Amino acid sequence: xNTKSTINYQEIAKELxxxxxxxxxxxxxxxxxxxxxxxxxxTEQLQNKRGELAAFPTTEAxxxxxxxxCVKYKIPLTVRGAGTxxxxxxxxxxxxxxxxxxxxxQIQWLKPGIACVQPGVKMAAFDKQARKIGWELRIAxxxxxxxxxxGFIGGGSVGMGSVNYGQISDRGNxxxxxxxxxxxxxxxxxxxxxxxxxVLHAYxxxxxxxxxxxxxAPAYPWQEIIVTFDDFMTAASFGQALSDSHGIxxxxxxxxxxxxxxxxxxxxxxxPQGKHCALLMVSEYDITPFQDLVQEYQGExxxxxxxxxxxxxxxxxxxxxxxxTLHARSVxxxxxxxxxxxxxxxxxxxxxQQRGDEIMIHLEFLRAGDKAVPAGLQLIRFTTGERxxxxxxxxxxxxxxxxxPHVYTIEDGGNKQVDPQKVAFKQQVDPYGLLNPGKMRxxxx
Amino acid sequence: xNTKSTINYQEIAKELxxxxxxxxxxxxxxxxxxxxxxxxxxTEQLQNKRGELAAFPTTEAxxxxxxxxCVKYKIPLTVRGAGTxxxxxxxxxxxxxxxxxxxxxQIQWLKPGIACVQPGVKMAAFDKQARKIGWELRIAxxxxxxxxxxGFIGGGSVGMGSVNYGQISDRGNxxxxxxxxxxxxxxxxxxxxxxxxxVLHAYxxxxxxxxxxxxxAPAYPWQEIIVTFDDFMTAASFGQALSDSHGIxxxxxxxxxxxxxxxxxxxxxxxPQGKHCALLMVSEYDITPFQDLVQEYQGExxxxxxxxxxxxxxxxxxxxxxxxTLHARSVxxxxxxxxxxxxxxxxxxxxxQQRGDEIMIHLEFLRAGDKAVPAGLQLIRFTTGERxxxxxxxxxxxxxxxxxPHVYTIEDGGNKQVDPQKVAFKQQVDPYGLLNPGKMRxxxx
Ligand SMILES: Cc1cc2nc3c(=O)[nH]c(=O)nc-3n(C[C@H](O)[C@H](O)[C@H](O)COP(=O)(O)OP(=O)(O)OC[C@H]3O[C@@H](n4cnc5c(N)ncnc54)[C@H](O)[C@@H]3O)c2cc1C
Ligand SMILES: Cc1cc2nc3c(=O)[nH]c(=O)nc-3n(C[C@H](O)[C@H](O)[C@H](O)COP(=O)(O)OP(=O)(O)OC[C@H]3O[C@@H](n4cnc5c(N)ncnc54)[C@H](O)[C@@H]3O)c2cc1C
Numbered sequence: 001x002n003t004k005s006t007i008n009y010q011e012i013a014k015e016l017x018x019x020x021x022x023x024x025x026x027x028x029x030x031x032x033x034x035x036x037x038x039x040x041x042x043t044e045q046l047q048n049k050r051g052e053l054a055a056f057p058t059t060e061a062x063x064x065x066x067x068x069x070c071v072k073y074k075i076p077l078t079v080r081g082a083g084t085x086x087x088x089x090x091x092x093x094x095x096x097x098x099x100x101x102x103x104x105x106q107i108q109w110l111k112p113g114i115a116c117v118q119p120g121v122k123m124a125a126f127d128k129q130a131r132k133i134g135w136e137l138r139i140a141x142x143x144x145x146x147x148x149x150x151g152f153i154g155g156g157s158v159g160m161g162s163v164n165y166g167q168i169s170d171r172g173n174x175x176x177x178x179x180x181x182x183x184x185x186x187x188x189x190x191x192x193x194x195x196x197x198x199v200l201h202a203y204x205x206x207x208x209x210x211x212x213x214x215x216x217a218p219a220y221p222w223q224e225i226i227v228t229f230d231d232f233m234t235a236a237s238f239g240q241a242l243s244d245s246h247g248i249x250x251x252x253x254x255x256x257x258x259x260x261x262x263x264x265x266x267x268x269x270x271x272p273q274g275k276h277c278a279l280l281m282v283s284e285y286d287i288t289p290f291q292d293l294v295q296e297y298q299g300e301x302x303x304x305x306x307x308x309x310x311x312x313x314x315x316x317x318x319x320x321x322x323x324x325t326l327h328a329r330s331v332x333x334x335x336x337x338x339x340x341x342x343x344x345x346x347x348x349x350x351x352x353q354q355r356g357d358e359i360m361i362h363l364e365f366l367r368a369g370d371k372a373v374p375a376g377l378q379l380i381r382f383t384t385g386e387r388x389x390x391x392x393x394x395x396x397x398x399x400x401x402x403x404x405p406h407v408y409t410i411e412d413g414g415n416k417q418v419d420p421q422k423v424a425f426k427q428q429v430d431p432y433g434l435l436n437p438g439k440m441r442x443x444x445x
Numbered sequence: 446x447n448t449k450s451t452i453n454y455q456e457i458a459k460e461l462x463x464x465x466x467x468x469x470x471x472x473x474x475x476x477x478x479x480x481x482x483x484x485x486x487x488t489e490q491l492q493n494k495r496g497e498l499a500a501f502p503t504t505e506a507x508x509x510x511x512x513x514x515c516v517k518y519k520i521p522l523t524v525r526g527a528g529t530x531x532x533x534x535x536x537x538x539x540x541x542x543x544x545x546x547x548x549x550x551q552i553q554w555l556k557p558g559i560a561c562v563q564p565g566v567k568m569a570a571f572d573k574q575a576r577k578i579g580w581e582l583r584i585a586x587x588x589x590x591x592x593x594x595x596g597f598i599g600g601g602s603v604g605m606g607s608v609n610y611g612q613i614s615d616r617g618n619x620x621x622x623x624x625x626x627x628x629x630x631x632x633x634x635x636x637x638x639x640x641x642x643x644v645l646h647a648y649x650x651x652x653x654x655x656x657x658x659x660x661x662a663p664a665y666p667w668q669e670i671i672v673t674f675d676d677f678m679t680a681a682s683f684g685q686a687l688s689d690s691h692g693i694x695x696x697x698x699x700x701x702x703x704x705x706x707x708x709x710x711x712x713x714x715x716x717p718q719g720k721h722c723a724l725l726m727v728s729e730y731d732i733t734p735f736q737d738l739v740q741e742y743q744g745e746x747x748x749x750x751x752x753x754x755x756x757x758x759x760x761x762x763x764x765x766x767x768x769x770t771l772h773a774r775s776v777x778x779x780x781x782x783x784x785x786x787x788x789x790x791x792x793x794x795x796x797x798q799q800r801g802d803e804i805m806i807h808l809e810f811l812r813a814g815d816k817a818v819p820a821g822l823q824l825i826r827f828t829t830g831e832r833x834x835x836x837x838x839x840x841x842x843x844x845x846x847x848x849x850p851h852v853y854t855i856e857d858g859g860n861k862q863v864d865p866q867k868v869a870f871k872q873q874v875d876p877y878g879l880l881n882p883g884k885m886r887x888x889x890x
Contacts, residue, residue: 113730134579165691172692172734194737215692215730218663220558244815246610247617285558285660289617292639370689370816
């Protein structure tokens with residue numbers, strides 16, 4: 001691979017003629033970074049990393065042209081969607097070209113149950129179109145308004161809808177991808193069925209996705225609701241019960257232990273101090289049985305907006321998943337987080353009791369394996385990296401699963417181990433190791 | 446209550462003027478019986494029971510008029526939908542009037558997500574209308590083509606769709622009912638929310654349902670598929686895996702151990718002798734990931750029809766749930782059945798190994814509690830009532846749950862115990878015990 005010094009990026013820009021590019025350093029700074037700063041550890045490691053040229057292709061042909069030049073000069077290439085990842089997924093560790101997909105934002109076709117899109121299509125914008133024919137995305141992150149579909153497949157995993165459809169890696173949640181390789185002679189490949197796993201959550205290390213076929217969910221009008229509780233474990237049990245209520249259609253079940261709601265000033269009129277709360281999306285058609293469930297758990301509904309009303313303001317979605325961390329950090333930037341699967345309420349209760357002052361528990365329910373399980377993003381009052389690792393090891397020893405968001409390689413985060421299938425595929429499609437170098441640990445080992 | 450001798454039903458027919466009635470004995474025989482004959486035990490007990498007059502109201506006002514007369518003369522009243530129940534639910538034990546709902550077959554309104562119907566609306570006919578606006582019933586029995594919605598709520602429990610929505614008794618699967626009471630002065634009541642439980646699976650002992658509000662499911666084009674397997678437990682594990690695949694939308698997961706498929710002559714070209722099979726309904730949009738799952742379990746797809754193709758012939762639905770028993774009995778009428786929840790594959794495997802020649806295992810997957818579980822209707826080679834009870838006790842002692850279909854009271858079947866809420870409600874709405882007398886054991890005890 002070439003190092004920074006030997007490449008003249010002005011010349012490269014010329015060779016890319018017809019494709020929009022920039023070498024403006026302010027823009028490159030913006031286009032090089034993501035939400036890595038949620039982690040004090042990643043902040044230290046990544047804050048100075050920069051790409052040297054950004055390109056904005058609009059078609060697969062232009063992507064191929066960029067790929068060709070990267071191979072020719074052995075220039076690192078890092079794909080960027082909206083740059084909302086939070087593990088530095090799209091931060092170029094070794095400089096080179098940033099391929100920004102934001103101009104590849106066409107919906108190729110849209111049918112009942114399934115759609116085909118370019119990678120830079122933003123999720124909320126997509127749903128606006130899909131809803132016209134009665135469908136919507138199955139799963140979307142809380143960065144729904146800004147994030148791209150390609151970025152979600154490349155770097156995301158879960159979100160609203162996961163209580164029904166699980167994770168994007170669950171079989172069936174991605175159907176087909178086209179991707180451009182960085183082989184000696186770059187080419188376009190198509191992967192279908194289970195083979196799409198090779199690019200899922202691969203941080204763009206196994207090819208540049210140029211088109212995706214994604215399954216859809218029937219669109220419901222989602223009522224947005226806040227329910228408050230006196231007791232945290234009652235709130236958590238309510239979340240489990242709602243997730244398990246097959247007769248009540250829902251999309252989001254997010255539970256917040258006090259004092260987390262105090263980090264949501266916009267919601268302060270709805271969540272009295274000291275209360276625990278559930279932030280929910282439930283089908284408008286199912287509100288009656290939902291109210292019976294709330295009553296059974298002695299919750300209080302303090303906020304309830306129809307889908308039409310909710311569309312006028314900020315969605316409750318933007319207080320859930322990793323947006324909880326965002327709001328908490330905007331009040332107290334000493335806070336960081338850990339992505340944690342508790343799996344059972346029993347384990348959750350034990351860990352809740354051990355939390356001390358250092359930890360605040362925030363749950364998101366999602367389907368995993370044969371059940372809906374409590375997982376979530378607990379907030380941690382950061383002191384040192386050692387202490388953070390100590391917490392991780394302790395939780396793991398008690399049977400929780402932690403997808404560590406304070407590391408930037410695929411394997412050290414959620415995947416936990418080198419995926420030989422992905423590594424072998426990378427060897428095939430990126431023999432020079434130019435794609436987002438340094439992010440797939442298994443490749444260089 | 447009056448006994449047969451003292452009432453002149455010709456006079457009653459006159460008093461009911463304006464309402465269609467019959468006292469023709471052939472018609473009364475037909476209108477008095479159901480599929481109780483699946484059980485050799487119920488056959489002995491119930492075959493001679495007859496109503497003495499059948500009435501065919503078309504409106505709630507007419508139902509009220511009939512109720513008034515039943516109370517005036519203390520005449521037993523048994524409601525009948527299509528009479529496809531199989532525990533003698535609508536067989537009048539003490540004669541009297543049969544109130545047949547088949548002329549109360551209007552859809553009152555139909556909106557996205559929810560509909561309001563008269564009780565005599567047939568399920569397949571309803572879906573034909575609902576599908577025009579993109580919706581369908583959440584759950585429907587294999588008697589879908591002929592059975593009524595009121596009869597399903599009054600006497601049914603599960604069916605296609607249960608793998609997604611569970612049982613009709615799960616909160617949210619019935620929203621509101623109107624019913625006519627048999628109080629001193631009969632009246633119309635409305636029950637909403639959890640209070641509908643008082644009429645659910647109550648065999649018409651707690652009021653005559655005159656209107657129901659039911660939630661709907663988004664309609665998919667359902668591909669009908671047969672997959673064959675060499676090994677039964679592989680077929681069962683495949684059924685569990687499909688039920689747990691959140692990324693694959695399905696409606697029916699029905700597994701049949703050899704030699705059950707030999708009772709399906711219509712399917713003999715698709716299921717080679719000795720093979721075990723899965724009869725399935727899967728969303729047409731999800732066939733690709735479905736095929737990957739089949740491959741993982743080394744199944745073979747031998748039959749696959751699109752929804753449009755399937756609509757031209759007999760649906761695979763009509764080989765599943767209790768239709769399996771129907772087909773088996775039409776070949777060998779010594780066969781009967783037991784409704785069994787295995788809950789786990791481990792327990793299923795143990796019971797499968799113990800089956801001997803007497804039992805053939807047929808599974809239906811449905812959501813129950815926090816999971817999709819294997820349940821089903823095992824076929825039993827009937828010898829004596831004692832032996833049948835021995836099998837039941839043995840299975841129960843191994844942790845299976847049996848809803849005994851060889852008894853005609855609510856409590857001795859699936860419910861297992863007297864439901865004090867239902868009994869109290871019956872005391873209120875039917876103080877003279879005229880509604881389907883003898884079916885609610887808790888009422889007279
Ligand atoms: C406040 C906040 C909340 C969040 N909530 C969630 C959440 O609920 N669920 C969740 O899963 N994530 C969440 N995230 C992470 C992130 O927002 C999502 O995963 C989002 O979908 C990423 O999309 P993006 O367009 O921003 O991708 P980017 O960050 O631009 O890219 C993500 C990764 O995908 C790769 N990539 C992008 N496009 C392509 C392509 N065309 N081909 C190949 N690789 C590509 C990139 O190289 C990078 O490695 C959150 C982040 C923040 C800051
Ligand atoms: C071959 C076969 C397959 C079957 N498969 C299934 C299955 O998959 N799932 C399942 O759950 N059942 C199944 N059944 C049982 C039965 O077919 C269903 O439960 C069906 O929905 C009953 O509807 P019906 O209109 O025939 O009701 P009926 O048999 O006429 O009535 C059922 C009960 O409900 C009461 N009732 C009817 N209408 C009213 C009313 N308006 N108000 C109050 N009470 C009322 C009756 O008094 C009776 O007690 C099956 C039966 C057979 C013979």
